[in-house]
Every structure is written in C-alpha cells, then in structure tokens.
Amino acid sequence: MRRVAVAGVGMTKFGVSEKSQVEMFAEAAMEAIDGSNLKARDIQALYLGNGLGDFEEGQMNLAPLCAFELGLPVGAPAVRVEGACASASVAIREAFIWVASGFYDVVLVGGVERATAMGTPLATRTFAMGADSRYEGFSGVTFPGAFAMVTRMYAEKYGLPLEVLKRHMALVAVKNHKNGVKNPLAQFRKEISVDTVLNSAMVADPIQLFDCCPFSDGAAALVLAAEDVAKKLCPQPVYVRGVGQGSNGPLYRQRDITRIRAREEAAAQSYRMAGLTPADIDVCELHDCFTIAEIVASEGLGFFPFGQGSAAVEKGETAIGGRIPINPSGGLKAKGHPIGATGAAQAYEIVKQLRGECGDRQVAGARVGMTDTLGGDLATLVNIIYGV
Amino acid sequence: MRRVAVAGVGMTKFGVSEKSQVEMFAEAAMEAIDGSNLKARDIQALYLGNGLGDFEEGQMNLAPLCAFELGLPVGAPAVRVEGACASASVAIREAFIWVASGFYDVVLVGGVERATAMGTPLATRTFAMGADSRYEGFSGVTFPGAFAMVTRMYAEKYGLPLEVLKRHMALVAVKNHKNGVKNPLAQFRKEISVDTVLNSAMVADPIQLFDCCPFSDGAAALVLAAEDVAKKLCPQPVYVRGVGQGSNGPLYRQRDITRIRAREEAAAQSYRMAGLTPADIDVCELHDCFTIAEIVASEGLGFFPFGQGSAAVEKGETAIGGRIPINPSGGLKAKGHPIGATGAAQAYEIVKQLRGECGDRQVAGARVGMTDTLGGDLATLVNIIYGV
Numbered sequence: 072m073r074r075v076a077v078a079g080v081g082m083t084k085f086g087v088s089e090k091s092q093v094e095m096f097a098e099a100a101m102e103a104i105d106g107s108n109l110k111a112r113d114i115q116a117l118y119l120g121n122g123l124g125d126f127e128e129g130q131m132n133l134a135p136l137c138a139f140e141l142g143l144p145v146g147a148p149a150v151r152v153e154g155a156c157a158s159a160s161v162a163i164r165e166a167f168i169w170v171a172s173g174f175y176d177v178v179l180v181g182g183v184e185r186a187t188a189m190g191t192p193l194a195t196r197t198f199a200m201g202a203d204s205r206y207e208g209f210s211g212v213t214f215p216g217a218f219a220m221v222t223r224m225y226a227e228k229y230g231l232p233l234e235v236l237k238r239h240m241a242l243v244a245v246k247n248h249k250n251g252v253k254n255p256l257a258q259f260r261k262e263i264s265v266d267t268v269l270n271s272a273m274v275a276d277p278i279q280l281f282d283c284c285p286f287s288d289g290a291a292a293l294v295l296a297a298e299d300v301a302k303k304l305c306p307q308p309v310y311v312r313g314v315g316q317g318s319n320g321p322l323y324r325q326r327d328i329t330r331i332r333a334r335e336e337a338a339a340q341s342y343r344m345a346g347l348t349p350a351d352i353d354v355c356e357l358h359d360c361f362t363i364a365e366i367v368a369s370e371g372l373g374f375f376p377f378g379q380g381s382a383a384v385e386k387g388e389t390a391i392g393g394r395i396p397i398n399p400s401g402g403l404k405a406k407g408h409p410i411g412a413t414g415a416a417q418a419y420e421i422v423k424q425l426r427g428e429c430g431d432r433q434v435a436g437a438r439v440g441m442t443d444t445l446g447g448d449l450a451t452l453v454n455i456i457y458g459v
Numbered sequence: 460m461r462r463v464a465v466a467g468v469g470m471t472k473f474g475v476s477e478k479s480q481v482e483m484f485a486e487a488a489m490e491a492i493d494g495s496n497l498k499a500r501d502i503q504a505l506y507l508g509n510g511l512g513d514f515e516e517g518q519m520n521l522a523p524l525c526a527f528e529l530g531l532p533v534g535a536p537a538v539r540v541e542g543a544c545a546s547a548s549v550a551i552r553e554a555f556i557w558v559a560s561g562f563y564d565v566v567l568v569g570g571v572e573r574a575t576a577m578g579t580p581l582a583t584r585t586f587a588m589g590a591d592s593r594y595e596g597f598s599g600v601t602f603p604g605a606f607a608m609v610t611r612m613y614a615e616k617y618g619l620p621l622e623v624l625k626r627h628m629a630l631v632a633v634k635n636h637k638n639g640v641k642n643p644l645a646q647f648r649k650e651i652s653v654d655t656v657l658n659s660a661m662v663a664d665p666i667q668l669f670d671c672c673p674f675s676d677g678a679a680a681l682v683l684a685a686e687d688v689a690k691k692l693c694p695q696p697v698y699v700r701g702v703g704q705g706s707n708g709p710l711y712r713q714r715d716i717t718r719i720r721a722r723e724e725a726a727a728q729s730y731r732m733a734g735l736t737p738a739d740i741d742v743c744e745l746h747d748c749f750t751i752a753e754i755v756a757s758e759g760l761g762f763f764p765f766g767q768g769s770a771a772v773e774k775g776e777t778a779i780g781g782r783i784p785i786n787p788s789g790g791l792k793a794k795g796h797p798i799g800a801t802g803a804a805q806a807y808e809i810v811k812q813l814r815g816e817c818g819d820r821q822v823a824g825a826r827v828g829m830t831d832t833l834g835g836d837l838a839t840l841v842n843i844i845y846g847v
Contacts, residue, residue, distance in 0.1 A: 129592040132543035132835035139708030146724040148704035155520035172560030204517040316536035320527030336534040447520035
C-alpha cells in the first residue's frame with residue numbers, strides 16, 4: 072500500500088443555490104484541481120457522493136455527467152456512491168484504495184447535493200428514506216424523531232436530567248454557530264445563545280429547531296494523489312493516515328441507540344491503520360446533524376467516556392482552544408448539510424486546518440485531524456484520519 | 460496486485476417478485492456465500508449495485524440494510540454504488556480492487572432492483588433519469604427513443620436499408636429468446652420468430668416492443684476472494700482477469716451514437732489488463748437493452764468490424780455454437796433486466812459458463828468470458844473479463 076495524500080481541496084459556499092448539481096460540483100472540483108496544479112485531463116477517476124439527485128433534479132447516474140462537464144478523460148471511471156448523509160466519506164474511502172493500491176496516481180473525489188429545492192418539511196420526509204422504509208418509514212420515523220429518541224435514551228441511561236442535557240445540547244449549537252461566523256463558506260454566520268435554542272420551535276420533542284442542522288445546497292471536492300506525485304504537485308500535502316467504515320442494521324434493530332456500533336468499529340479501524348489513539352487527534356469534524364448527535368459522536372470516537380460528552384461541552388473542551396476542538400467549520404449545524412457533500416466538506420476543513428489556512432477559526436498547531444460521517448438510521452459510519 | 464477469483468455466485472429468478480429488495484438480495488447473496496463454503500460472518504465488505512430503490516420502495520442507503528439482513532459483521536463496510544443500468548458491474552469493479560490490493564480477502568458484491576412495481580410506462584419515464592435531465596429529460600428523451608436514434612443513425616452511416624437492419628435486430632431477439640428458454644432463471648422462456656418482433660407494437664419508431672428488454676425484479680451476487688483463499692474454498696475458482704470502465708458525456712453531446720466511446724475505452728482497459736484480444740473471448744454477456752444495442756456492443760467490443768455486427772447476427776456468428784456466442788443466458792432481452800442487478804447477473808452467467816454448468820445453453824469449451832454493461836445515455840460502460 073502506498074501513502075495517499077490530499078493534493079488539493081475545493082468547496083462552494085453552502086446555503087441555497089440556483090445552480091445545478093453538476094455546476095456546483097464542477098465549481099468545487101475545479102478549485103481542487105487548480106489547487107493541485109493539475110488539469111482536468113490529468114484526473115484518472117472520479118468518485119462522487121450524492122444522496123437523492125433523482126428526487127431533487129430528476130437526475131441519476133450523476134457521476135459521468137460531472138466528469139464530462141469537467142473535461143475528464145473518457146477512460147476515467149466516474150462512480151457515484153450513496154450512503155445517505157455519509158455518501159461523500161464513502162466516496163473518499165473508495166478513492167483512497169484506488170490510489171493506495173497503486174492502480175491510479177491521481178483521483179478526484181467529492182460530493183454534491185441540492186437539498187433545499189423541496190423545502191424543509193418535504194426534504195425531511197424524503198430523506199427519511201435513508202432510514203428503514205419497511206418498518207420505520209411506515210411508522211412515521213424521520214431523523215428528528217430518531218434523534219429525539221436518542222436524546223431521551225441518553226438522559227435516561229446516564230441519569231441526566233433532561234433540562235441539563237438540553238442545555239448542553241444548546242451549547243453545542245451555540246459553539247458551532249460561533250465557529251460558523253468565522254467560516255466564509257458557512258450557511259449560517261450568526262451567533263446564537265442558549266435561549267435562542269431553548270425558545271425555538273419544537274420539532275420532535277425534545278429536539279427543537281436550533282438543535283437541527285439545516286438542509287443545504289453545496290459541493291466539496293478533493294484531489295487524492297500518491298505520495299510521490301503529491302510532493303511534486305503541492306507544497307503542503309496532507310496525508311490520509313487511516314480510514315474506517317462500519318455498517319449497522321436499522322434503528323429498530325439496535326439495542327442501544329446512544330452508542331453507534333458502526334462508529335465504534337469504524338473509529339477502531341481508522342485508529343489502527345493510523346497507529347494513533349483518540350488522544351492524538353488535534354481537531355475533529357463530526358456529524359452534528361442534531362446537537363445530541365455531536366455529543367454521542369464525541370464519545371463514540373473516544374474523546375470522552377460514554378456519558379460524559381454532554382458535560383464536556385459545558386466545560387468548553389470541544390471549543391476552538393479546548394482540549395479537542397470539534398467542528399471548527401461550524402459543523403453541519405452552522406456550515407450547512409448538503410447531504411451528499413458533507414463528508415467532503417468535513418475533509419476540506421480538516422485539510423485546511425492541517426495546512427494552517429483557517430484564519431480566525433484556526434486550531435493552533437493542528438497536525439492530525441479526523442472526520443466522522445453518519446449515514447442513515449445509524450447504519451453507515453465512516454471515519455478518516457488525516458495528518459501532515 | 461493479487462489475482463482475484465470468484466468463489467461463488469447466486470441469482471434469483473428474474474421476473475415479477477413480491478419480495479423486497481433486501482429479501483431478493485439476501486436470497487442471491489446466501490447462494491453465493493453458501494456456494495463459497497463461507498458463512499456470512501466471514502464476509503469483509505459488501506458492494507451493492509442499485510438504481511432507484513428510493514423511487515421503487517422509498518429506500519435509500521440500501522447496502523447496510525442488506526448487510527444486516529445477511530448477518531455480515533458490523534465492521535464490514537456496505538457500499539451502494541449507482542451507475543444506472545451498469546450499477547452492479549461498477550460494484551464488481553469496486554469490490555475487485557479491495558481484494559486485488561490485499562486489503563480484504565473475501566468480499567460480497569452484487570445488485571438488486573425491484574423495477575416492475577411502477578409498471579412499464581412509468582418505469583420508462585422514471586429510469587429516463589439515467590439520461591441527462593437538464594436537456595434530454597425536458598425534451599422527452601427516454602431510452603427507447605435514444606436507441607431509436609441509434610438505429611436510424613446506424614442504418615444511415617453504414618448504408619444499410621432500414622428493413623434489413625430491422626430484420627437483423629429481430630434476429631437478435633429471436634436468438635436471445637431461444638437462449639432464454641434454456642435458462643431456468645430467465646423471465647421469458649418462450650421462443651419467438653422474426654414476425655413476432657416485426658408485428659409487435661411500435662414503441663419509438665423504429666424500435667418495436669420485441670426489440671426492447673423488459674423491466675424486471677431480481678438480484679444476483681458473487682463472492683470475490685483472493686486467489687489463495689479461493690483455492691481453498693472452492694474446486695473451480697474463476698478469475699477476474701481484466702476490468703475496465705469508461706465515462707461519456709450525455710447523448711446530446713456525443714458525435715456518433717453508433718459508437719460508444721466509453722465502451723471502446725473500457726474494453727481496451729480490460730483487454731490490456733487481461734493480456735487478451737477480442738479473438739480470445741469464448742463467450743460474452745453484453746448489454747442488449749434493445750436489439751440494436753447488442754449489435755453496436757458486439758462491434759464496440761471488437762468482435763466484428765464497425766458496421767458488420769448486424770450481418771453477423773444473420774450468419775449465426777453470435778449464436779451458441781457460433782464464432783462468439785453472445786448472451787447465452789438470454790440476455791437482458793429474455794433473461795430480464797432488473798437494472799441494478801444486471802451486471803451481476805451477467806457475471807453469474809459467465810462464471811457458470813466457465814465452470815461448464817450451463818446445461819443446454821453451455822458454450823462448449825468456454826475458458827474466457829466477458830461482460831459488458833451500459834449505464835445511462837451511453838455514459839457509463841464497464842467491461843470485465845473472467846477466465847479459468
């Protein structure tokens with residue numbers, strides 16, 4: 072296996088866009104290709120994460136359309152992968168092996184989604200297809216409902232008064248909005264307070280509106296290259312040091328939804344490959360689709376003992392400057408969540424952090440970073456560790 | 460790179476099924492796992508081709524649901540890939556690299572689709588999302604229409620009277636139905652005549668009903684294993700000798716739709732990796748979504764000079780017993796076309812042929828076989844060469 076580096080990254084502003092998915096992805100991809108000092112004709116394959124392009128734009132088989140728009144060679148395979156909200160991270164792991172194995176030297180990977188066109192209520196129901204449709208879908212389970220159950224189980228399991236947990240969850244939102252203000256590509260760039268969260272509309276009791284990430288349009292992309300190639304292309308290659316992916320059954324078949332088994336497996340795989348432990352991670356972008364999701368993820372990745380991720384937020388341990396800064400980009404909560412692009416946007420942030428290019432939101436001295444992306448009803452989990 | 464073998468294969472009967480996609484895939488996958496003398500817990504990853512599970516069953520992120528149903532380990536990544544009708548062949552190529560690279564020893568791969576539930580007219584419009592939605596979709600282009608254009612351009616380019624071409628196309632259907640009679644898993648097991656085709660309903664002039672493959676429900680699966688592992692598992696491993704994949708822009712951006720550039724690139728890649736030429740292929744399963752598609756594919760793969768694939772059908776060169784038997788399974792035309800499963804079903808047939816297990820439809824002495832799978836409006840093309 073060869074070492075694999077990120078030679079360049081690109082990302083659109085997240086939010087509401089009038090552009091097509093092909094156009095958004097092309098924008099992010101050209102930034103990544105230009106930043107790698109390459110031309111589109113140099114790219115040997117494309118891996119594209121996309122969740123529901125068919126529902127959003129009546130478009131399936133999106134990958135070759137993106138490849139053609141960019142001017143990639145006809146001989147370059149263009150592959151769309153779908154793992155619900157984890158699609159782009161699944162794509163990065165696929166792209167990784169083609170370079171690590173020596174088959175390709177330079178591969179483009181990323182994700183795109185145009186999730187806002189349907190509006191939030193319909194999008195919420197539509198993206199619930201990422202959960203089990205046979206039993207959960209017909210029971211009306213949507214993702215806010217699923218994470219409402221996680222919240223109640225977390226409070227119950229750890230004997231935490233719900234009011235205390237809800238305050239800690241609100242602090243996750245406050246932190247991520249504060250970080251988002253410093254990210255020019257974030258969808259929401261406005262600070263909020265604990266009261267903003269606790270006074271917001273109830274979505275799925277006890278999940279309130281400001282506990283939820285938005286739906287977003289956007290794209291992000293990376294160029295992965297073999298180590299020797301990357302060293303010639305760019306002054307600051309960032310390396311993929313570990314990858315991991317796990318798979319769970321649907322929510323209704325899981326014993327303890329406060330712990331995502333697929334995450335524990337995926338994280339263990341990525342730490343093992345990197346030869347690192349949670350204590351070695353300097354910065355992490357993780358899947359805060361809901362505020363409670365950030366708390367359980369911070370435990371599942373090993374940053375805090377189970378049941379203590381909640382209090383850690385209040386202590387400021389996950390803020391920029393804290394022990395393990397989480398979601399300095401603003402996270403899904405403030406940066407936005409274009410489903411199929413999210414994993415690539417997390418990678419974009421980590422690469423920028425490890426290059427020291429994050430300005431006001433820079434995590435000082437960050438040398439190792441991690442991404443964590445969840446797809447479906449706790450069903451797909453991808454972790455990737457990057458290092459300089 | 461290690462040699463990769465197929466240790467086991469499985470396939471459901473194709474046709475109309477009341478089973479869910481998870482159930483159909485589980486049936487095919489368990490046959491492949493049992494046939495490999497493995498247990499589900501031995502599988503290290505799953506690659507699943509699926510086209511439109513969201514439209515068909517309201518189900519996205521299908522792969523981990525299949526993995527869970529089968530009892531695969533939580534640490535096994537489950538990845539859905541979508542390349543329209545080529546989805547399963549894209550999945551096989553992805554599974555291949557994880558084994559070839561030495562990362563995994565045993566990987567499950569396949570595809571599934573439940574395409575009949577919407578009925579053919581709606582399915583035709585829905586699957587047209589595999590073509591370009593921005594320009595072609597709004598112009599009303601569906602796949603029968605696209606291949607009607609291919610037919611007219613083929614006749615024009617090669618100076619072939621349309622009546623002659625249409626007779627040759629009808630002979631493709633007659634041959635594939637004849638083969639399908641001998642395949643217990645085929646959807647249509649009834650011989651037809653040239654008159655059956657030429658008297659059938661007009662779908663998109665000059666494509667008639669019997670020039671078209673059906674929509675189908677079904678699943679197929681393979682277990683890929685490293686050579687040394689496969690040799691211990693099964694008496695007759697079949698090897699993946701070459702893989703290739705190409706990508707084109709949409710139909711409306713292509714200069715000559717009688718030649719699919721992505722196919723010519725993909726075929727060249729697979730021949731090069733295998734160290735073989737078209738003359739070395741003993742049997743081929745190719746993408747006869749329409750009768751004209753079989754003719755242009757037989758040329759694009761190098762079996763006949765461009766413009767001569769049509770006459771070759773009349774000479775019987777593509778029949779079982781002919782120079783290069785094409786679609787002994789009955790092809791998409793008679794065996795059926797469950798979109799996301801088709802590439803895996805082609806692989807199933809080639810593996811069975813190379814093992815000499817095809818009974819009445821056996822191609823005598825077949826030692827090298829090839830699959831050819833087309834996705835979208837000539838946009839994705841995957842070729843895989845298998846050998847004993």
